[in-house]
Amino acid sequence: MEEITLPRKIVIKENTLPDIPRLIEELNNFKSILLVLGLKTRELLGKKIFDLLTKKGYVTNCIYVEKSDHSTLERIKKHARMLNVDLIIGIGGGKNIDIARAVSHFLEIPYINIPTILSHDGIASDRSVISEGKKKYPILANPPLAIVVDLKILSQAPYRFFASGCGDVIAKKTAVLDWQLARDEKNEDYNDLAANLAYFSADTIIKNANTHKKNYKSSIKLLAEALINCGMAMSITKSSRPCSGSEHMFCHTIDFLFPENKALHGEKVALGAYIMSFLHGIDFVEIRDTLLSYNLPVNYQQINIPQEILIKALSTAHKIRSDRRYTILKNGIKKDNAENILKRLEVI
Ligand SMILES: [Zn+2]
Numbered sequence: 001m002e003e004i005t006l007p008r009k010i011v012i013k014e015n016t017l018p019d020i021p022r023l024i025e026e027l028n029n030f031k032s033i034l035l036v037l038g039l040k041t042r043e044l045l046g047k048k049i050f051d052l053l054t055k056k057g058y059v060t061n062c063i064y065v066e067k068s069d070h071s072t073l074e075r076i077k078k079h080a081r082m083l084n085v086d087l088i089i090g091i092g093g094g095k096n097i098d099i100a101r102a103v104s105h106f107l108e109i110p111y112i113n114i115p116t117i118l119s120h121d122g123i124a125s126d127r128s129v130i131s132e133g134k135k136k137y138p139i140l141a142n143p144p145l146a147i148v149v150d151l152k153i154l155s156q157a158p159y160r161f162f163a164s165g166c167g168d169v170i171a172k173k174t175a176v177l178d179w180q181l182a183r184d185e186k187n188e189d190y191n192d193l194a195a196n197l198a199y200f201s202a203d204t205i206i207k208n209a210n211t212h213k214k215n216y217k218s219s220i221k222l223l224a225e226a227l228i229n230c231g232m233a234m235s236i237t238k239s240s241r242p243c244s245g246s247e248h249m250f251c252h253t254i255d256f257l258f259p260e261n262k263a264l265h266g267e268k269v270a271l272g273a274y275i276m277s278f279l280h281g282i283d284f285v286e287i288r289d290t291l292l293s294y295n296l297p298v299n300y301q302q303i304n305i306p307q308e309i310l311i312k313a314l315s316t317a318h319k320i321r322s323d324r325r326y327t328i329l330k331n332g333i334k335k336d337n338a339e340n341i342l343k344r345l346e347v348i
Helices: 018-026 037-055 071-084 093-105 151-155 159-170 172-184 193-206 216-237 246-257 264-278 282-294 308-320 335-344
Strands: 009-013 032-037 059-064 087-092 111-115 127-132 133-141 147-148
Touching: 009 018, 009 216, 018 037, 018 111, 018 133, 018 147, 032 037, 032 071, 032 093, 037 059, 059 071, 071 093, 071 127, 087 093, 087 151, 093 111, 093 127, 093 133, 147 151, 151 216, 159 172, 159 193, 159 216, 159 282, 172 193, 172 264, 172 282, 193 216, 193 282, 246 264, 246 308, 264 282, 264 335, 308 335
Parallel strands: 009 147, 032 059, 032 087, 087 111, 111 147
Antiparallel strands: 127 133
8 A cells, every 4th residue: 555546536415417618617728628539428418418518618529439349449549649648537337437547547647436326336436447359358448637526417317227236235244254255265466444434335235225216316426426436546556456355356257157148247256156155154134135135146147147147157257357366266066066056056
């Protein structure tokens, strides 16, 4: 923990758009801004932000993202260079923000995130996932200079994205337990502040499970704060360790074995957290009940992934990372045992 870079401004409230020009002015003397967004986001937000910034005298350009792949990254880098951009604003869901962050990293230009969904912890994280064919590779970048969360816009997004975001936060519970295991058994570096940020974020979302529907807007705020805390935990350690353990390895293995699956990231890691909480010997029934309260999948039918894939994923997930991150999966679970565990938990 020698040097930490964190966002300088975080705004979470309703109707944040009118604040954006003032916020940018307070951050630095920026002149040329590039909005990185998708076509859907253009209708929802892009035009309004473009008008606000142009009126304030900023040279503002928009560029559209369809995929978070290498050729899109190269295209937008070229465009940003040509326009002499000094600030990037990523608007939208995962793809747009992944690309905005990666361009910002390669060109060393700061970026601001304006999320329109909260389906995973990417809004405040310092890494992007870029795809190349069927493969995905992470890029370690900087955290955003600012994050602008508009509760009204987020409350209009489909509930499933909110639930997936909650799933990604719940997953931090087993991620931190895995980290503690690696600290105790493998003497791995551990950071209390980062671990607590991630762990208590998960606890907050678990505690809110039964009441979130009654007060949806304040639950969205709670989720935004939890996701930002998780991003900060990763920035503190410059690693995904506090936020990604065996449950994420299970999810990545599913994606590797069955890339055509349509489940959201937060849905897969939440199911993984349920299974790994059983292996860790904590209250897995509480995790299952929490997932059910958020309408998150707890079995193969709900997540729409074949039983054989889930069995294979559980028995091979320990091998998915090239750095062989140490977790409760240790040296792997035999296939028969994986099947028994999934049956015991009524996942299959
Ligand atoms: Zn995640």
